[in-house]
Amino acid sequence: MSDQAPVNDGQQLDRLPPTAADRAVAGRPTREEVIRWWNNRFEVPPTTWDNHTFWEKGKGKIWAVAAEYVSPIAIEGLGLRILRTRQEHWKPSTNAVQRFGVHATKNVVSLNHDEAIQFADGTDQPLPRWDGDWGYLIVAHEIAGDIEPIGVGLYLHDELRSTVPKGRREDLS
Numbered sequence: 310m311s312d313q314a315p316v317n318d319g320q321q322l323d324r325l326p327p328t329a330a331d332r333a334v335a336g337r338p339t340r341e342e343v344i345r346w347w348n349n350r351f352e353v354p355p356t357t358w359d360n361h362t363f364w365e366k367g368k369g370k371i372w373a374v375a376a377e378y379v380s381p382i383a384i385e386g387l388g389l390r391i392l393r394t395r396q397e398h399w400k401p402s403t404n405a406v407q408r409f410g411v412h413a414t415k416n417v418v419s420l421n422h423d424e425a426i427q428f429a430d431g432t433d434q435p436l437p438r439w440d441g442d443w444g445y446l447i448v449a450h451e452i453a454g455d456i457e458p459i460g461v462g463l464y465l466h467d468e469l470r471s472t473v474p475k476g477r478r479e480d481l482s
Contacts, residue, residue: 315333315334316334316335317334317336317337317365317368321366321381321382321383321384322364322365322366322372322380322381322382322383322384322386322387323337323364323365323366323380323381324362324363324364324378324380324381325337325338325339325340325343325362325363325364325365325371326339326340327339327340327341328340328341329341329342336395337365338365338369338371338394338395340362340363343358343363343371343391343392343394344358346392346399347401347409350399350401350415350416350444350445351401351410351412351413351414351415351416351417351447352413352414352415353409353410353412353413354412357409357412358373360375361373361374361375361388362374362376362377362378363391364380364382364387364388365394366386366387368395369393369394369395369396370390370392370393371390371391371392371393371394372386372387372388372389372390372391373388373389373391373405374387374388374389375388376388389402389404389405389408390402390404390405391404391405391409392405398444398445399445400445400461400472401445401447401461402461403460403461403472403473403474403477406447406448406458406460406461407458407459407460410447410449410458411457411458413447413458415441416441416442416444416445416446416447417446417447417448417449417456417458418436418439418441418446418447418448418449418462418464418469419449419450419451419456420448420449420450420459421450422450424436424469425448425450425459425481426481426482427471428448428459428460428462428469428471428473429459429460429471429473429478429479429481430471430473430478430479430480430481430482431471431473431475431478432471433468433469433470433471434468434469434471435467435468435469436464436467436468436469437467439464439467439469441464442464443464443465444463444464444465445461445462445463445464445472446461446462446463446464446469447461447462448460448461448462448469448471460472460473461473
């Protein structure tokens with residue numbers, strides 16, 4: 310039996326421990342921390358995640374899946390990548406915001422038509438009207454009468470920076 314603590318294996322998915330008391334791999338976030346982050350940052354209700362398990366692959370790439378599996382799993386992906394951790398500021402993925410952002414009630418900025426077009430094509434833009442937190446925001450737009458999340462923006466110094474991945478940018482003009 311080895312006296313060495315387990316380390317992160319970037320080639321496999323490992324289930325997140327429920328709490329810090331259950332953490333075996335140094336630096337690995339816990340299920341409790343991930344849920345608390347979504348709630349603190351965006352007020353996504355903790356119950357949103359009741360039927361999901363959380364997994365880490367690589368250094369801080371967190372995945373959610375609405376199923377149970379045995380940990381670890383040596384596969385490329387599982388479910389939906391929702392979050393990047395293990396850095397100063399955690400960053401939600403575009404897919405996660407589009408899927409779970411409808412539950413958010415905080416740090417959601419709704420863009421008008423022209424602003425949404427600029428955001429979707431990857432253009433950064435001034436947005437001095439935002440009076441909420443700086444950092445990563447859920448960017449939304451009204452579609453068919455409902456506010457729908459379209460992606461993740463980074464708000465700094467009165468500017469909204471588009472983080473739409475290059476391969477998913479759209480010219481909607």
